[in-house]
Amino acid sequence: MTVIAKVHAREVLDSRGRPTVEVEMLDDAGHCASAMVPSGASTGRFEALELRDGDLARYDGAGVLRAVDNVNRVIGPALMGLDPADQFSIDDRLLALDPTDRKTQLGGNALLGASLAALRLGAAARHVWLYEHIFATYEPTTAAGSERAAAQTIDRPRMPLPMINMISGGLHAGGNLDFQDVLVQPVGAPDLATGLEWTVRIYRRLGKLLAEAGYEGTLVGDEGGFGPRLKSNREAIEFVVRAIAAAGLRPGLDVTLALDVAATHFYSDGMYRLRATSGGALTSDELVDEIERLISEYPITSVEDALAEEDWSGWQMLTARLGNKVQLVGDDLFTTNPARIRWGIETGAANAVLVKVNQIGTVSESLRALRLAHSAGYRRIVSARSGETEDSTLADLAVGVGAEQIKIGSIARSERLAKYNRLLKIAERLEGVKTA
Numbered sequence: 402m403t404v405i406a407k408v409h410a411r412e413v414l415d416s417r418g419r420p421t422v423e424v425e426m427l428d429d430a431g432h433c434a435s436a437m438v439p440s441g442a443s444t445g446r447f448e449a450l451e452l453r454d455g456d457l458a459r460y461d462g463a464g465v466l467r468a469v470d471n472v473n474r475v476i477g478p479a480l481m482g483l484d485p486a487d488q489f490s491i492d493d494r495l496l497a498l499d500p501t502d503r504k505t506q507l508g509g510n511a512l513l514g515a516s517l518a519a520l521r522l523g524a525a526a527r528h529v530w531l532y533e534h535i536f537a538t539y540e541p542t543t544a545a546g547s548e549r550a551a552a553q554t555i556d557r558p559r560m561p562l563p564m565i566n567m568i569s570g571g572l573h574a575g576g577n578l579d580f581q582d583v584l585v586q587p588v589g590a591p592d593l594a595t596g597l598e599w600t601v602r603i604y605r606r607l608g609k610l611l612a613e614a615g616y617e618g619t620l621v622g623d624e625g626g627f628g629p630r631l632k633s634n635r636e637a638i639e640f641v642v643r644a645i646a647a648a649g650l651r652p653g654l655d656v657t658l659a660l661d662v663a664a665t666h667f668y669s670d671g672m673y674r675l676r677a678t679s680g681g682a683l684t685s686d687e688l689v690d691e692i693e694r695l696i697s698e699y700p701i702t703s704v705e706d707a708l709a710e711e712d713w714s715g716w717q718m719l720t721a722r723l724g725n726k727v728q729l730v731g732d733d734l735f736t737t738n739p740a741r742i743r744w745g746i747e748t749g750a751a752n753a754v755l756v757k758v759n760q761i762g763t764v765s766e767s768l769r770a771l772r773l774a775h776s777a778g779y780r781r782i783v784s785a786r787s788g789e790t791e792d793s794t795l796a797d798l799a800v801g802v803g804a805e806q807i808k809i810g811s812i813a814r815s816e817r818l819a820k821y822n823r824l825l826k827i828a829e830r831l832e833g834v835k836t837a
């Protein structure tokens with residue numbers, strides 16, 4: 402066993418040019434690792450606090466020097482001497498330093514930077530691939546504890562099915578569409594590499610179709626998806642279906658569609674306020690009617706945040722009506738929070754969870770959320786944020802916990818490709834190298 406000997410944090414920039422936290426960690430045997438914290442735009446109200454300086458003279462107040470300082474002065478010293486391979490003990494120490502619900506004392510970004518760096522250092526110290534270390538940490542048989550033992554197990558790490566952004570709307574593309582993303586899933590692809598090749602082909606055909614229709618098909622949103630000023634959500638869906646066909650693939654068979662409605666962002670005073678071309682102000686029932694129409698007309702197999710994060714009764718109605726037809730994903734609804742996921746399971750809300758480590762703030766809590774979801778038969782989608790970095794931990798996390806799916810954004814921009822490329826590297830090991 403090695404022990405943590407040095408921790409150092411600094412401010413770096415994410416894919417939107419906004420400051421974020423990087424943490425470097427060394428053990429006494431000379432292993433070193435570092436991690437960078439992602440950042441959302443369509444953040445749920447129940448997420449861990451992203452501590453920002455508020456000093457308007459720097460980055461319009463978005464600096465993270467206070468979070469960095471919290472790592473360097475408080476968190477780092479508290480982790481000295483701990484075994485980096487023992488993620489649960491490290492995170493317990495972090496949670497003891499900031500026991501607040503939303504990590505408001507030290508900042509979710511400060512805690513997560515340390516938690517992720519420790520995870521990576523643990524893999525380095527054990528001389529195993531990161532996903533293998535995550536698997537060993539996640540796998541109940543390797544750890545005592547009734548909660549862990551009670552959860553369903555996965556027998557080995559496995560490749561997730563990607564969910565890839567094609568058209569961005571909502572807060573990710575200047576509010577051009579109500580719905581936040583139209584995505585594709587290469588469900589018929591025999592392996593990851595083929596699925597990615599299909600996806601790139603669809604993406605290119607889509608760019609061409611948008612340009613031919615007079616849209617600025619080359620402008621992209623925060624996650625690398627196209628951000629055209631379309632007339633309606635429906636038009637966005639239709640473009641993606643046409644792009645799949647133009648790529649020589651069969652919509653619904655080779656490739657299915659997924660939506661991220663991100664409904665919290667157009668919900669106010671109990672009503673869903675869509676633009677007129679998409680239906681105007683709707684009740685929960687009426688919005689579910691519209692979603693039901695969309696899934697009956699188009700090959701949509703997954704709908705995320707179809708309703709708002711506080712609309713629990715709406716979510717029960719939605720799940721009762723559509724839960725056996727389509728995957729219903731809770732993102733803002735659950736915010737990777739085991740307590741909220743438990744409530745969803747008990748009340749019959751959603752049938753899948755989106756897991757974003759920075760929503761909750763530590764690796765262990767994220768693993769707990771994943772286990773809980775898995776044990777209740779909810780599907781798990783490990784997800785990036787709209788603000789990302791070259792850090793590719795996410796890919797290993799999805800593989801290590803055997804998540805059914807992964808959501809990284811589009812198939813453009815290096816902060817996205819860092820994760821896809823990492824998946825390709827892992828796939829060589831898990832799927833075996835394909836030769837022509």
Ligand code: PGA
Nearest residue numbers: 440441442443444786787
């Ligand atoms: P966010 O968006 O990172 O801006 O929250 C991603 C998503 O909603 O899935």
Ligand code: ZN
Nearest residue numbers: 661663705732
């Ligand atoms: Zn979402």
